[in-house]
Amino acid sequence: MRIDVLTLFPEMFSSPLAHSILKRAQAAGLVEIVLSNIREFATDSYRKVDDKPYGGGSGMVMMPAPVFACFEQVRAQAEEPGRVILMTPQGRPFSQAMAADLALQPRLILIAGRYEGFDERIRLGLGAEQISIGDYVLSGGELPAMVVIDAVVRLLDGAVGDENSIRNESFSDGLLEYPQYTRPEEFRGMRVPEILLGGDHKKIEAWRQQQALDRTGQWRPDLLKKKNQETNETGV
Numbered sequence: 001m002r003i004d005v006l007t008l009f010p011e012m013f014s015s016p017l018a019h020s021i022l023k024r025a026q027a028a029g030l031v032e033i034v035l036s037n038i039r040e041f042a043t044d045s046y047r048k049v050d051d052k053p054y055g056g057g058s059g060m061v062m063m064p065a066p067v068f069a070c071f072e073q074v075r076a077q078a079e080e081p082g083r084v085i086l087m088t089p090q091g092r093p094f095s096q097a098m099a100a101d102l103a104l105q106p107r108l109i110l111i112a113g114r115y116e117g118f119d120e121r122i123r124l125g126l127g128a129e130q131i132s133i134g135d136y137v138l139s140g141g142e143l144p145a146m147v148v149i150d151a152v153v154r155l156l157d158g159a160v161g162d163e164n165s166i167r168n169e170s171f172s173d174g175l176l177e178y179p180q181y182t183r184p185e186e187f188r189g190m191r192v193p194e195i196l197l198g199g200d201h202k203k204i205e206a207w208r209q210q211q212a213l214d215r216t217g218q219w220r221p222d223l224l225k226k227k228n229q230e231t232n233e234t235g236v
């Protein structure tokens with residue numbers, strides 16, 4: 001898979017991309033992540049990439065020309081056109097299901113904005129989808145792009161050591177994950193639940209399923225409601 005990122009701050013990506021799973025996935029050739037600096041495509045001598053909004057109002061808006069020029073050069077670097085995605089709080093709320101869908105794509109082109117937003121012609125002209133990582137406003141699309149990259153890349157085959165750990169984790173079946181314990185058996189008076197020490201895999205499985213249901217009901221009733229609705233619609 002190839003992921004292109006168009007940004008005014010490519011340096012922000014160096015640390016997250018150089019550690020742990022993202023580092024290993026790149027080293028193993030599962031993903032190639034290519035950063036491009038939109039400012040290099042500014043046409044005037046001040047390297048201007050933003051301007052005042054038509055119609056007035058506060059803040060600055062990302063100009064279309066540098067983004068288009070950067071995008072056109074980047075897109076031509078590989079045959080696959082890729083899914084084009086603008087990081088913006090106006091986008092579709094990001095989810096595990098969206099991460100799983102994006103992980104199937106051969107190429108993603110993520111565009112991270114700054115300032116008050118993008119000139120609307122960027123979205124229209126590039127035929128871009130929009131993704132939001134939550135209902136809050138960040139200073140730019142770089143952190144959201146990193147969130148999407150992390151969530152997607154760890155789903156690629158071979159990126160995480162044990163594939164079962166991905167299958168069982170929170171959200172993959174619409175529920176939060178069951179509680180986990182490791183050694184020691186007792187820590188500061190708190191014991192590992194007896195059932196996990198017994199080795200009866202059927203019982204352990206049933207206990208975990210019940211725990212997952214209980215905590216989802218308690219902490220994320222919205223998820224449980226959604227899951228029940230889906231079950232009623234599809235009968236599975």
Ligand code: ADE
Nearest residue numbers: 087088089132133138144
């Ligand atoms: N840019 C600024 N805030 C954002 C958010 N919540 N999601 C995606 N991109 C953003």
